[in-house]
Structures are given as C-alpha cells and as structure tokens.
Amino acid sequence: MTDTDQQAEIERLRARVGALEAELVAQAERAERAVATAQERTYWLDRWHLDLNALMQRPGAAEFRAMVRGVRWVLRGMKKVKRTLTRAS
C-alpha cells in the first residue's frame, strides 16, 4: 500500500467515524426527546406525586379498575342503545 493509499484509507476511516458519531448524536437526540416528551406528559402526575404503577399495585386497585371498566361498559351500551333508538326514529 502506497502512502497515498494509506492516507486515503485514513481519510475514509475518519469520515466513517464522523458519520457514526453523527448517527450517535441523532440517536441520542431521539432518546432524549422521547424522555423529555414523556416528562412533559407526566407533569401533573409528578406534580401531584402520583405514581400510577405503584398505585395500581395496591390492594383493591385491580377491583377498582374492573369496576370502572364495568361502568364504562354500561355507559357505552346505553349510548349505543340511544344512538340506535335515535337513528330508528
């Protein structure tokens, strides 16, 4: 390998490192943005010190959720019936 070839190889490798570094920065940016977006979304939960994961581990949480789902199921059913009746009339 001549000096010129060697120099070209070094330049190519430098360019490759530069590209990989740029890729790393872009990846880091996406990751940090995702965390920041999540933090923006959970602001009020954090403000009120609400950890929903911990809350749902507590006794009765699953039952409460089932109850809410039941109520929602009933409400949706009623809405559906109402829509059907409204359309029918």
Add this chain to the structure above:
Amino acid sequence: MSGVSVVIPVKDGERYLGELLAALAREGAEEVLVIDSGSSDRSVEIARAADGVTVLEIEPHEFGHGRTRNLGAERTSGELICFLTQDATPVPGWLEGVRAGFALDERVGAVFGPHLPREDTSPMIARELERHFDGFATDDGDPALQRAGDEPFLSNVNAAYRREAWEQIRFRDVPYSEDQAFGRDLLATGWLKAYVPAAAVLHAHDYGALEFMRRYFDEYRGLRATTGHVEAFHPLGALRTVRAETAADLRWLRERGAPAGERARWAARATVHHGGRRVFSALGSRAERLPAGVRERLSLERRDDGASGPMGAAEAPIGRAISAQRSDDRYAEAARVLRDGPAPLLAPLPGMAERKRLRLAMVVPPWRRGSGGHNTLFQLLSRLEQRGHVCSVWIVDEQGEADDRWPSVLRREIGEWFAPFDGPVYKGFADWHGADVVMATGWQTVHPALLLDGCRARAYIVNDHEPEFFPTSTEERLAEDTYRHGLHCVAASPWLRDLVAERYGASADAFQLGVDHAIYAPRADLARRRDTIVYYARHSTDRRAVPVGLLALAELHRRRPETRIVLFGTDRPPRTSFPYEHCDVLSAPQLAALYNEATVGLCLSLTNFSLMPKEMLACGLPCVELEGVSAESIFGADGPLALAPLDPVALATTIERLLDDPAEWERRSRAGIEFVASHTWDVATDEVEAGLRHALREREPTGVTSPAGDRLRSP
C-alpha cells in the same frame, strides 16, 4: 477443632448448677471453670465436688459481666471459649452444635444457640424465647451466619467464642449487655456470627412479676449504656402492645392444649407482665434521670451505678456503640474519587472538538426560584440547545432539597423560572448514558461528575470561587479540590479564569455574563429620581458584604438624611440605624423598573462579579462596586462602574459623588449602557461553547490549538 473451655460465672446458683455441670461432663467439655463471686449457698461446694471443674473465687465487688468473663477467658486455654450462665443447662448435642457452628466458616468468631424454656417457664417467656430464636435460623430451621449489618444479638447465657476473636475484641467492662456490645464489635470488625439451633440450653429466668420488671429495668439500662437504645414509651401504644402480646400468649397456650381455666389465670399474669415490661424498660432506658435511691430500688441487682460515693480517679470511659445509620452522605462521591480516582474518559476521536453537534450533559445542584447561578447556567444551556447540541440536565441532590419535586416538575421549572429548555431532566445518575462533554457547575457537582463514565471530556462552568463561600472547613477544602481534577474550567469572568489557572493549575477559559436587554433597558416612561439609592442587601449571602454596605448607607444617611434608601434582594428586612424602604425579592421586570427609577445602585461582591451591576448599568443606573476584587477584570479601573475600597466611609463618599455631580452621573450612566450593550447571552454562549470545544480539543492527541488566542489559559 480442638480445645473447648467452658466458663460459668456463679452467684448463689445452687438450683441448677449440679445439673449444668453434669450436662457438661456428658457433652465432653475439656475444661470447665466456675467463677464464684461470693455465693452464700452451696454453689462452691457443688462445683468443687464435680469432676474436672476448676473453681475460682472472687470478691463480689470484683464481679463485672464483661470483666469477669474476660478473666475466665484468660484463665482457660481452649481454642473455643463457651460461656454459660448458672441456670443454663446444655441439652444433648449442645457441644457438637457449637463445634458445627465454628466449622461453618473460618471467619466465624462466635456461635450462639437457643434458650429453651423449662417445664415451669411462664408462657410469656416461653413464647418470647421461641419467637426470638426462630428469627435467627434459616427458613428450614438450619444454622445461619450473620455478617456486618445483620442483627448483632449475642447472649452469654449460651454463647461460644473463637479465642482469636475474643483476644481481638474482648468484652467491654460494662455493667450489663457486654454480649450485645461484643456482637456489634464482632460484626463490625469483619468476623461472622453463627446461630446453631442444635446448640441449645434449657434456660429461663423464673422470677415473680415484680422481679421480672426489675430485671427489665436492668436490661434496658444496660442496653442504653452499650448500644444507645432508648425504649420508646407512648401510653396508648403501650396499651395496644400489652393487649396484642397478651392475646398472642393466650393463642400460644391454646395451640398447646392449655385448658380455659389455665388460660384465664395466665391472662391476668400476662397483662401484668407485659405492662410492667413496657414501663420498666422505658424507665431503664432513662435511668440516669431517676434519683440514685429510686434507681437502686428498681434494680434487681440493686445497682446504683456509682451515682453516690466519693469522687475518685475516673476509669477510662466506654463510649456508646452507634450503629451505621447513613447509607450515603454528601461526601460519599468525594471519598470515592479520592480513593479510586475519576472514571476513565472515552478514547478521544480525531476532530471530535469540531463536530457540529455535541451531546452535552449539565450536572447541577437543586435550585430555587430566582437562583442567579442557575439562571446563568440555564440561559447558556437553552442557547446551546438552540444551536443543535443534544442537552440534558442531571441533578445532584444529596441533601434531599428537591425530594418533593419529581423530574417533570423540575423540568417545567427550568422553562418557567429561567429559560426555555426542551431536553430531559434526570435526578441522580441511575439512567446515565454518557456524553461528549459532561459539565459540572458547582463544587458539589464535580465529584459526582468525575465518577461518570462514557464521557469524552469534562468541563466545569465556574460561576464563582466557591471555597471562599465557606469558613475553614471540609466544604472549603473539597471545593478547592474540585479545581485539581483536570476538568477544563469555563469561568464567569477573566478574574475567575486567572484565579483557577494560577492558584490551582487548572486549564481555563472565560465567558462574560450576559444581560437580557429585552428586560434591562432604559425606560422613557419612568422618571428618574435624583435622591434614591438602591442596595442589593442579601444579608444571607456572606460574600455580599452586607454589614459594610449598611455601614456605608448609615454614613450616607448621616451626611444626607433626606436621601431615599431602598433595600431589596431579601425577604427579611435587615435591622439598620437608618430608615429605608424594603422591597423583598423582586422579579426581573420589577428590578428593571426599580433600576430605571433610582439614582445610584449599590451592589457589593467579595468574590466574583455578579450579573446585577451589569443589569443596573443596562438600565442606565450607575453602580458602585468594590475595587480590588473582580470588577476591574471586566470594566477596567475607571470604566462605567464606580469602584471603592471595602470601607464604609469611602463607599459613602463614592455614592455621594454620583448624587452630587450630574456630569459624573451622566458619564457613567452613558458609558454603562454602551459597555453592556455587547454583553448578551448569545455572546456568552459563544464563549462557553468555545470552552467546551476546548475541553474536547485538550483530549485530542494532536495537541491544543487555540482559536481564541491568548484568552485561553492552559498551564
């Protein structure tokens, strides 16, 4: 394992002594020493009659729980030294169990076994013993080892020691609980402790109710002396405990088939027992508060602990043993850095300093609204982010100042209180994922930043010379240490840059604090008064030299009583010898209005120059500062700022000159506006960005090139 010696301290122990010595003969103990401290019953006779038992008689006053056991260990020769009390009878297999405990690990320094109840033991004690010792075995009831941090319990009713461990630690000469103290010391020095269920003895303190109470008094007095334990006492809580314990006793009896009549009889006794225990253990913990006579009467051993009697030569004091209580403290990171050194940096990459976009991690202490240092940091970070760098904030909060503020809240505070920021905020470093440059920002953030791995370079945004914030102290020395770990400093004035470079040998750049000209600017709608001095009197910050400032204003008031004086920057009005108006902590727009109305500003700093004088100048308000500190490095000796020495009279004279000389006032006001016009946060960000790239460039093997010319100092 060979050579087992058994030591039994005795006083009036004839009831079980014969049975005990017979059991030892059966177990095959090689050497048995009975130490009698003045028995008036047949104890000595029984001991002398037993085969292979040596009897040592000592005077009653020579007895001490620790002292006498040390004596026993000295007078015997076995590699294992077992201690039993006079009423503890080994069960078959006891000695084998003891040997098995020591065989578990060569670091086992002590072995102890359970105390089984005798036939006539009360259910309260039997249940308590059972519950207590069950907790030490494995779930399968097998022997278990205890290490440093585990329960240090040991009981010389039935315990054995490796001679090497005893020689290293020895029993403390304490009136009680010498075994507990030994257990703590044993684990603390790296030995292990083994609990062996098979190494059991029959044992019970079969006292009457009152005797039990007095014994608890002694036990808890001993615990207080050896471990510092103070038994809590809350009347309602005690009642609840007595009820629960009595119910548990009755349940225990029922499980063992006790008839209802017997259970009823024990219910009353158990109530008295547990009630007495609560009261007497609490009293024992606080025995030193009781009169000597009362103490003596409450003690089963009638000990008064020498509270009365002539003053004689004192014995060496024995300190209370204090357990480790803090899992972390504010010096932990510094200690790790001093012990292990900083985490290694990533290998440098050619051209990394010139990359357009960098991953920047800023490590900061927690903030409060209005924090000037944090304002500087976030103004810079916000602009670095706007330039395309990927920025994140990492909070070091070892004091728990921001415990009640979760990351999302802290992130929102940055935007609402300081400057827009789109990146994430992390508390602690559990999610640390590396950076091109990690920026420490205060002395308490440097050591944590040094421990972070995955970084290409470390920089230090130095807002002030923080060692000067402290008197001679650990904090002062640690703050000094922060400049000596090779972080590239980016200092908030040329004075500060030169200081860290020359005094600590740090490589350093400087940046000029910026001014928000949208807020701090001359306002035509506000009339300038000719009689108003505004003074930043933040007396909670020592470096602000507020006592001198107030003396200067007192002198000014003496000369010109009609001058209006306004103090701001603190919510606690300082006490002064002159009348003034107090304005608390003001928002930026309020400050700008105040500066536009006032005649002269006064703002003193004994360390690095702060932003406030620049903001005053930006509003056209001439300002008086201290000479000979840092202001000259920015404004020159006779620039827009009027400088005066740290002397109340000289400061008053400088202020008075500005009040009296309209031409001088006009010159400084105009010069101030012109001077700070170029001092913007964008320019400051340029300088800081250059400093961060310099930190990266310093790591490149090709050597440092300095695009900023002679402003860069690399020793």
